[in-house]
Amino acid sequence: GAGVSQSPSNKVTEKGKDVELRCDPISGHTALYWYRQSLGQGLEFLIYFQGNSAPDKSGLPSDRFSAERTGGSVSTLTIQRTQQEDSAVYLCASSLNRAEDTQYFGPGTRLTVL
Amino acid sequence: SQQGEEDPQALSIQEGENATMNCSYKTSINNLQWYRQNSGRGLVHLILIRSNEREKHSGRLRVTLDTSKKSSSLLITASRAADTASYFCATWLSNNNDMRFGAGTRLTVKP
Numbered sequence: 001g002a003g004v005s006q007s008p009s010n011k012v013t014e015k016g017k018d019v020e021l022r023c024d025p026i027s028g029h030t031a032l033y034w035y036r037q038s039l040g041q042g043l044e045f046l047i048y049f050q051g052n053s054a055p056d057k058s059g060l061p062s063d064r065f066s067a068e069r070t071g072g073s074v075s076t077l078t079i080q081r082t083q084q085e086d087s088a089v090y091l092c093a094s095s096l097n098r099a100e101d102t103q104y105f106g107p108g109t110r111l112t113v114l
Numbered sequence: 115s116q117q118g119e120e121d122p123q124a125l126s127i128q129e130g131e132n133a134t135m136n137c138s139y140k141t142s143i144n145n146l147q148w149y150r151q152n153s154g155r156g157l158v159h160l161i162l163i164r165s166n167e168r169e170k171h172s173g174r175l176r177v178t179l180d181t182s183k184k185s186s187s188l189l190i191t192a193s194r195a196a197d198t199a200s201y202f203c204a205t206w207l208s209n210n211n212d213m214r215f216g217a218g219t220r221l222t223v224k225p
Contacts, residue, residue, distance in 0.1 A: 004156075024154055035215075041217070042202060042215045042216060042217040042218050043157075043202070043204075043212065043213075043215040045212040045213050045215075048211060048212065048213070056211045056212075058210075068134075073180060089155065091156065091157070093157075094121075099206050099208075099213070100144050100145055100208075101212070102147065102159045102162055102207040103147075103149075103157075103213070105149075105156040105157040105158070105217065106156055106161065107155050107156045108155045108156055
């Protein structure tokens, strides 16, 4: 079956612009996660959606970041007024049920803020 | 801060040798997972070990878990050049509702 997909695969934007990143989880997976990975670093957890429940947003790095998940499926991560330090690979993952289940990752979106 | 910390940060071995990577964590866990990442993009799940398990095998992979020491190890036997990648351990922090990944071990297997 289809895995987790993310779009775009690469995004170059100018400082101050808004960007929207999209994640399509595996069909039937109730949990969805967003991570950020800077060059040569580990993964930084951003936010987690479980079904239709409201997410805990405390992991988002600033109030310029927001995320939503419509209908318990597709998710978008929006970064407003992008800064150069936002440049990173943004990874999305989904898991079948609980947060501790195996996570299946998408290929990521590489964001470059000029 | 990282929940899991891997060591070594980098490991370089010859093809055919075994590679051992270690992970330490700080809080109680229900399970610990190991992931592999090629070229800084998507991660691939390798193995999940539950807190009541001490050892688990999958092909050339062997994972151990010592909950008393809050540590885990990943052993790759008879390594191949294709095993070159970064390896991460990960645990779910139920109190914080977040997943913590270690900084990773960069493994290079020379042909």
